[in-house]
Amino acid sequence: MSADSERHGPPGRAAFARFVPLATRWSDNDAYGHLNNVIYYSLFDTAVNAILIEAGLLDPTESPIVGIVVETNCRYFSSLSYPDLTEVGVAVEHLGRTSVRYHLGVFKAGAPAAAAAGRFTHVYVDRQTNRPFPIPEGHRELMETLTVG
Numbered sequence: 001m002s003a004d005s006e007r008h009g010p011p012g013r014a015a016f017a018r019f020v021p022l023a024t025r026w027s028d029n030d031a032y033g034h035l036n037n038v039i040y041y042s043l044f045d046t047a048v049n050a051i052l053i054e055a056g057l058l059d060p061t062e063s064p065i066v067g068i069v070v071e072t073n074c075r076y077f078s079s080l081s082y083p084d085l086t087e088v089g090v091a092v093e094h095l096g097r098t099s100v101r102y103h104l105g106v107f108k109a110g111a112p113a114a115a116a117a118g119r120f121t122h123v124y125v126d127r128q129t130n131r132p133f134p135i136p137e138g139h140r141e142l143m144e145t146l147t148v149g
Contacts, residue, residue: 016089067122074118
């Protein structure tokens with residue numbers, strides 16, 4: 001889905017290759033009674049890393065090559081609040097040599113359209129030097145399964 005088409009409304013489930021169920025927490029609500037904006041970014045980060053950890057490709061404390069976030073954005077379409085259960089849709093939008101851009105959507109569990117959607121770019125780096133490093137083959141293979149359309 002292009003950024004232009006997303007401006008016309010929230011993406012639906014078909015825009016995503018995989019969904020990660022995540023619960024909201026009491027502390028996620030802000031003074032207005034809905035999830036604070038920063039929570040959506042946390043849900044993005046948690047969903048992407050959960051997929052990598054589940055696949056055995058990421059050990060947050062030990063992996064020598066890690067993806068660090070260099071850019072992210074989010075558009076909001078409808079409110080969510082605790083105790084809503086969410087499903088974060090994940091798709092790979094662009095796969096480069098050292099970076100990957102994800103398209104993500106936060107859905108209220110079972111909803112047909114995202115409450116919020118955005119993008120999240122990881123640049124892979126050597127943990128010791130913090131210099132860009134080619135995406136490892138196992139990661140690349142997983143990411144290819146997350147492309148849509």
